Every structure is written in C-alpha cells, then in structure tokens.
Amino acid sequence: MNLLLENIAKHVSLTSEEKQRVLAFTEIQHYKAKTILLKEGEICTHSFFVTKGILRSYNIDENGVEHVVSFACPGWWIADMYSFLSQRPGQLYIEVNEEAEVILLSKENQDKLYNEVPKLERFFRILIENSLVANQQRLIDNLSFTAEARYDKFTKKYKELVHCLPQKQIASYIGVTPEFFSKMKARLLKK
Amino acid sequence: MNLLLENIAKHVSLTSEEKQRVLAFTEIQHYKAKTILLKEGEICTHSFFVTKGILRSYNIDENGVEHVVSFACPGWWIADMYSFLSQRPGQLYIEVNEEAEVILLSKENQDKLYNEVPKLERFFRILIENSLVANQQRLIDNLSFTAEARYDKFTKKYKELVHCLPQKQIASYIGVTPEFFSKMKARLLKK
DNA sequence: ATCATTTCTTAATCTAGGTTAAGGAGTTCT
DNA sequence: AGAACTCCTTAACCTAGATTAAGAAATGAT
Numbered sequence: 001m002n003l004l005l006e007n008i009a010k011h012v013s014l015t016s017e018e019k020q021r022v023l024a025f026t027e028i029q030h031y032k033a034k035t036i037l038l039k040e041g042e043i044c045t046h047s048f049f050v051t052k053g054i055l056r057s058y059n060i061d062e063n064g065v066e067h068v069v070s071f072a073c074p075g076w077w078i079a080d081m082y083s084f085l086s087q088r089p090g091q092l093y094i095e096v097n098e099e100a101e102v103i104l105l106s107k108e109n110q111d112k113l114y115n116e117v118p119k120l121e122r123f124f125r126i127l128i129e130n131s132l133v134a135n136q137q138r139l140i141d142n143l144s145f146t147a148e149a150r151y152d153k154f155t156k157k158y159k160e161l162v163h164c165l166p167q168k169q170i171a172s173y174i175g176v177t178p179e180f181f182s183k184m185k186a187r188l189l190k191k
Numbered sequence: 192m193n194l195l196l197e198n199i200a201k202h203v204s205l206t207s208e209e210k211q212r213v214l215a216f217t218e219i220q221h222y223k224a225k226t227i228l229l230k231e232g233e234i235c236t237h238s239f240f241v242t243k244g245i246l247r248s249y250n251i252d253e254n255g256v257e258h259v260v261s262f263a264c265p266g267w268w269i270a271d272m273y274s275f276l277s278q279r280p281g282q283l284y285i286e287v288n289e290e291a292e293v294i295l296l297s298k299e300n301q302d303k304l305y306n307e308v309p310k311l312e313r314f315f316r317i318l319i320e321n322s323l324v325a326n327q328q329r330l331i332d333n334l335s336f337t338a339e340a341r342y343d344k345f346t347k348k349y350k351e352l353v354h355c356l357p358q359k360q361i362a363s364y365i366g367v368t369p370e371f372f373s374k375m376k377a378r379l380l381k382k
Numbered sequence: 383a384t385c386a387t388t389t390c391t392t393a394a395t396c397t398a399g400g401t402t403a404a405g406g407a408g409t410t411c412t
Numbered sequence: 413a414g415a416a417c418t419c420c421t422t423a424a425c426c427t428a429g430a431t432t433a434a435g436a437a438a439t440g441a442t
Contacts, residue, residue: 118312377391
C-alpha cells in the first residue's frame with residue numbers, strides 16, 4: 001500500500017474518495033543517487049515524500065561550505081519550506097543521497113487539496129508542528145551542547161541512518177568540520 | 192479592538208459568532224516585568240499572545256547558562272511548543288521582559304476551537320509554518336555566519352526591539368557570551 | 383539620597399574547534 | 413588495471429569566542 005496514505009492515517013482518517021483525491025494530486029518518481037532535485041536560487045515547486053532511499057537538504061555558505069539542514073528517509077517529507085511556502089527563490093539544495101522513490105506534491109496541488117480535503121489541513125499542521133519542535137530542539141542543542149554531546153544525541157536519534165551516511169555529512173549536520181569530526185571520533189574510541 | 196482577532200483576520204475571515212467563540216475561549220492577563228509564566232519541568236498549559244509589553248523564552252543548560260529561544264512583542268505568540276503540544280514537562284522558561292498584557296489560550300480550548308471553528312486550523316497552520324521557516328533560517332545562520340554577521344542580521348530584523356532589550360539577552364540570542372558581545376560591539380564602533 | 387544588585391565593559395588568558403597540508407583508502411570512469 | 417576522484421585520517425598550527433576577574437555604570441529598593 002501507499003506509504004503516504006498510511007502516514008496520513010496516523011493523524012486523520014480519510015474516506016476512500018478522499019484517498020483517491022490525494023493519489024490523483026501526487027506523482028511518484030524514481031531518482032538515482034546524486035540527483036539534485038532543487039538548487040539554490042530556484043523555486044521549490046514540490047515537496048517530496050520519501051518512500052525509498054534517502055534525500056538530504058543543505059545550503060552552501062559564502063565560503064563554499066555545505067551545511068546539512070535535514071535528512072529524509074522513508075516516511076519523511078523534505079522541501080525548502082521557505083521557498084515552497086512563499087514560492088520565491090530559496091537557498092537550499094535538495095539532493096538524493098541513496099537511490100530513491102519519492103512522492104511529489106506540488107504547491108498548487110497542496111493548496112487544492114487543502115480546499116477539497118479540509119482534513120489535510122490538520123494533517124499538515126501536525127506535521128509542521130512536529131517539524132518545528134524538532135528544529136527548535138536542534139537550535140537549543142547547538143547553543144547548549146559541545147560537538148561531542150551533539151554527536152551522541154545524533155547517533156541515538158538516527159540509529160539506523162548513521163551507518164548509511166558519509167561522515168562528512170554527519171559532521172556537517174552537527175556543525176563541525178570533517179577534520180574535527182574525525183579527531184573527535186578518534187578521541188571517543190580511546191575512552 | 193482585539194489585536195488577536197485582527198491578526199486572525201490577516202489569514203482567515205471569521206463570522207461574528209466565530210469571533211465570539213475565540214473570545215470566549217481566551218482570557219486576558221496583565222503581568223509585571225520579571226514575572227515567570229513557565230518554568231523548566233512544568234507543563235505548558237497555555238500559549239501566550241502578547242498584546243502589550245515583551246516576553247521571552249529561554250532554556251538553562253547544564254552549566255547554568257541561559258539561552259534565549261525567542262522574544263515576543265505585541266502581535267506575537269510565545270509558548271514552549273514541545274510541552275504545549277505534547278502536554279509533557281518542557282525545558283523552557285517563559286518570562287516577562289517588560290510589563291505586559293497577554294491573551295491566554297489553553298491547550299484544551301485550542302483543541303476545542305479547532306473543532307468548533309475549523310478555519311482556525313488553517314490560521315494556526317500558517318502561523319506555525321512561518322515560525323518553522325524563521326527557526327530554520329536561524330539554524331542556518333548559526334551554522335553559516337560569524338557572531339558579527341548574526342548580530343547584524345538581528346539588528347536589521349528586530350530594529351525596534353533591539354533598543355528595549357538588555358545586551359546580555361541579545362548576546363544570548365545570537366549565541367555568544369555577554370563579554371564577547373561587548374568586545375565585538377567595541378570593535379564594530381571603531382569601523 | 384544611599385546601599386545593593388544587576389548590567390556592561392575591559393583585559394589577560396585559555397580552549398574548542400577551524401585551517402592547512404599531506405598521505406592513504408576506497409570508488410568510479412575509461 | 414590505472415587515472416582521477418572523493419572520502420577519511422592525522423598532525424601542526426591558528427583563531428573566534430569562552431572564561432575569569434575586576435572595576436564602572438546603571439537600576440532598583442529602602
């Protein structure tokens with residue numbers, strides 16, 4: 001069955017017509033590793049719901065350094081929220097980490113869905129609420145903890161993911177350079 | 192007129208009965224400076240909509256250092272979103288910065304309002320979307336920019352607020368110590 | 383007005399994490 | 413299989429920002 005509908009069912013229950021509307025408004029795509037779905041300066045016209053594989057979003061700062069904003073594995077959404085909501089050029093890249101199957105929902109269709117299936121208003125509200133809470137927690141963690149503690153939290157939170165990600169992406173996510181990350185891990189092993 | 196209703200009107204239009212429901216479910220309170228509305232470990236039972244004055248939220252890390260999570264001036268909401276949504280003990284403090292008038296909305300009443308006035312589902316979704324975007328931007332800024340650039344962004348974004356806040360709170364918000372903040376400002380003046 | 387408390391500043395010293403550089407270990411392409 | 417990448421590690425050196433300490437300035441309470 002459709003992972004997206006399963007996910008929606010966790011928060012609101014749709015009739016079969018409503019489910020049909022959702023399916024009609026979305027589109028499935030397959031991408032291989034390293035495909036770039038969105039670049040800085042582009043408008044994020046779709047949000048992506050991952051059903052297989054892994055995606056990630058990141059920005060590149062003025063010194064050319066990449067900062068991972070989020071990872072998305074099956075069951076997760078990913079988008080440049082600023083750009084998607086405002087339909088203005090964004091600063092994020094979205095790239096396929098591992099060969100992926102993705103459900104696409106365009107901004108246009110999402111707006112239509114809100115009107116045709118009002119229950120989805122609640123579904124997406126809850127998603128965004130959870131996203132906000134996670135994001136705020138990450139901010140607090142960055143301000144409150146050392147890189148070591150943040151790494152520790154990361155491995156606990158993303159147990160399965162950790163093994164699938166290149167070190168430099170983990171380093172970037174927790175906010176340190178790959179060199180420091182490497183040094184830190186060596187230090188942790190000695191303990 | 193009621194600032195809250197004005198604010199809602201920017202995103203959805205309510206009938207007068209619906210407005211009455213909103214008013215019936217909220218409550219106005221006045222607090223003087225330094226009143227603590229929420230402490231770490233407590234459950235955040237209400238979210239606060241500021242109509243006068245200034246509030247702020249912060250956490251205290253394991254070394255006793257305070258990190259400002261957000262400021263709220265008239266027209267803004269503030270709460271410990273994690274605790275408010277989950278109704279579990281949170282880690283944030285919410286404190287009155289400057290004598291304030293606040294509209295309180297309990298979690299219970301918010302849930303009732305979602306059902307009685309479904310349009311509010313959209314209103315709060317949009318609020319949270321904006322909040323998420325702002326929060327994500329702050330995360331990116333913390334990872335991408337120096338303290339100086341973050342301060343610069345802060346003063347531009349919160350032009351009016353800056354003058355009303357103690358320096359140490361601004362320092363905390365941008366993620367540096369008051370001592371470093373002071374040194375940085377002196378350096379900027381020389382330029 | 384005066385004392386107490388909190389806030390801000392300056393300066394010396396320290397450190398978590400960054401930078402630069404260079405070598406090794408996989409990958410991927412031809 | 414070898415060239416060309418990209419990834420990971422180690423090590424020496426560097427710096428943005430933290431820490432500690434102490435005085436000055438502002439705010440508040442009596």
